[in-house]
Amino acid sequence: MQWKYLISCALATSQVNALLRFAFSQLVVERFDPLVSPGQVSSHLHQVVGGNAYVFLFNITMDPANDLPSLSTCTTCTYKEDLSNYWTAVLYFQHPNGAFKRVPQLPGQYLGNANGGMIVYYIQTGGAVTAFKKGFRMLVGNPWLRTFNSSSAEANSLNFRCLTANYGNSGVTGAPGTDSHELPNQICTGGIRSQIIFPTCWDGVNLDTADHKSHVSYTINGACPSTHPVSFPELFIETIWDTTSFNSMWPSGGKQPFVFSMGDSVGVGQHADYVFGWKGNSLQQAMNSCTDAGGGNCNVLTTQSIDTINSCTQASRGAEQTEGWIPTLPGCNPIQAGPATATPVSGCGAVTTAAPGTYPPVTPVQPGSTVITSTETAIPTQAPGGTAAHWGQCGGQGWFGPTVCASPYTCKVSNAYYSQCL
Numbered sequence: 001m002q003w004k005y006l007i008s009c010a011l012a013t014s015q016v017n018a019l020l021r022f023a024f025s026q027l028v029v030e031r032f033d034p035l036v037s038p039g040q041v042s043s044h045l046h047q048v049v050g051g052n053a054y055v056f057l058f059n060i061t062m063d064p065a066n067d068l069p070s071l072s073t074c075t076t077c078t079y080k081e082d083l084s085n086y087w088t089a090v091l092y093f094q095h096p097n098g099a100f101k102r103v104p105q106l107p108g109q110y111l112g113n114a115n116g117g118m119i120v121y122y123i124q125t126g127g128a129v130t131a132f133k134k135g136f137r138m139l140v141g142n143p144w145l146r147t148f149n150s151s152s153a154e155a156n157s158l159n160f161r162c163l164t165a166n167y168g169n170s171g172v173t174g175a176p177g178t179d180s181h182e183l184p185n186q187i188c189t190g191g192i193r194s195q196i197i198f199p200t201c202w203d204g205v206n207l208d209t210a211d212h213k214s215h216v217s218y219t220i221n222g223a224c225p226s227t228h229p230v231s232f233p234e235l236f237i238e239t240i241w242d243t244t245s246f247n248s249m250w251p252s253g254g255k256q257p258f259v260f261s262m263g264d265s266v267g268v269g270q271h272a273d274y275v276f277g278w279k280g281n282s283l284q285q286a287m288n289s290c291t292d293a294g295g296g297n298c299n300v301l302t303t304q305s306i307d308t309i310n311s312c313t314q315a316s317r318g319a320e321q322t323e324g325w326i327p328t329l330p331g332c333n334p335i336q337a338g339p340a341t342a343t344p345v346s347g348c349g350a351v352t353t354a355a356p357g358t359y360p361p362v363t364p365v366q367p368g369s370t371v372i373t374s375t376e377t378a379i380p381t382q383a384p385g386g387t388a389a390h391w392g393q394c395g396g397q398g399w400f401g402p403t404v405c406a407s408p409y410t411c412k413v414s415n416a417y418y419s420q421c422l
């Protein structure tokens with residue numbers, strides 16, 4: 001199948017790797033980011049996939065001891081054992097008249113008709129890999145970047161493919177050469193695929209760090225650096241934006257009309273968050289046993305039907321309109337096209353807190369699982385200290401990062417869960 005070829009190309013190697021490739025349908029689209037701003041409305045809209053215990057992630061705490069598999073009652077993952085959460089920014093089309101409409105999504109090729117969602121790969125890029133640990137989380141990308149940095153391994157791990165009809169590749173002769181780091185500046189007749197590769201090396205100690213990044217690293221010259229010696233599976237996620245219904249509405253001349261939810265019309269601010277939540281050691285077992293280079297069915301895991309995963313959804317907790325034609329992006333993010341790094345906006349009238357009662361009832365937990373309480377606190381995974389930059393988090397229940405702000409900013413309490421350097 002063609003995508004096998006594409007994967008090996010995407011990894012810029014001729015080596016054939018063992019991998020899992022599977023579909024997720026969409027759990028919810030809402031303006032929350034429990035990793036970056038727990039307990040608070042996020043500045044921009046995300047699509048979330050995975051286990052429905054996601055509701056617990058921003059409410060109460062981000063306690064790594066929370067057992068997502070036992071708190072969830074369903075998952076949007078084809079493999080029943082994966083109750084992790086993955087989220088990315090969503091894409092909007094901006095009409096020449098200024099209005100925005102969210103871009104629908106396509107399911108992955110050969111994976112059934114999942115409702116939106118993502119295609120996720122766990123790739124063994126050579127040698128034995130160690131599965132992520134319970135409580136592990138990480139972030140890739142920076143929503144505020146607007147200029148591609150060719151010397152950054154992270155920036156090089158975020159790209160787009162301009163698809164032709166039926167998941168075809170526009171003139172691909174040797175990806176990733178024809179992939180772009182910016183949103184394609186041409187009409188893509190089959191949609192645009194976002195491709196995000198997470199770092200594969202871990203420091204072996206921290207489940208998370210204040211920036212959600214320092215505990216992991218990309219390989220250097222093909223190997224994990226001594227600071228991050230533990231080799232993880234390569235987590236690779238794809239989201240396919242079905243831009244086809246907008247192709248007749250492009251502005252004449254000028255720039256491509258798509259924009260990410262944080263006001264990024266360039267595309268280099270695309271990012272993804274991962275909160276590990278596989279049941280027990282099922283991921284390690286899958287890595288050990290399922291070594292098909294085609295990513296086919298992994299028989300040590302339980303496959304759920306597409307109808308089952310499509311039925312696992314949550315109501316959006318948003319207090320604003322995100323669908324249909326809307327005059328501004330949710331959170332009223334202005335378009336910031338760079339090249340300077342964008343700045344998060346505030347005071348523009350957007351909803352910044354979730355009113356009590358806008359949260360739906362929490363899904364009943366499975367028998368035998370531990371009900372977490374609001375007095376539970378996070379297990380510190382790093383020593384306190386350091387300073388947080390402008391806009392950075394500097395406190396809140398469950399926060400274990402820096403509590404001091406870089407001069408001249410001061411730490412202001414937003415709510416019980418979040419204080420920010422302003």
Ligand SMILES: *[C@@H]1O[C@H](CO)[C@@H](O)[C@H](O)[C@H]1NC(C)=O
Pocket residue numbers: 039059060356359362
């Ligand atoms: C978290 O959930 C509890 C119980 O459902 C609720 O009382 C509380 O208001 C929620 N907190 C937030 C920040 O939504």
Ligand SMILES: *[C@@H]1O[C@H](CO)[C@@H](O)[C@H](O)[C@H]1NC(C)=O
Pocket residue numbers: 149150151152153
């Ligand atoms: C680009 O990335 C490199 C490597 O991560 C980093 O050292 C450098 O500061 C970055 N440049 C800019 C302008 O951010």
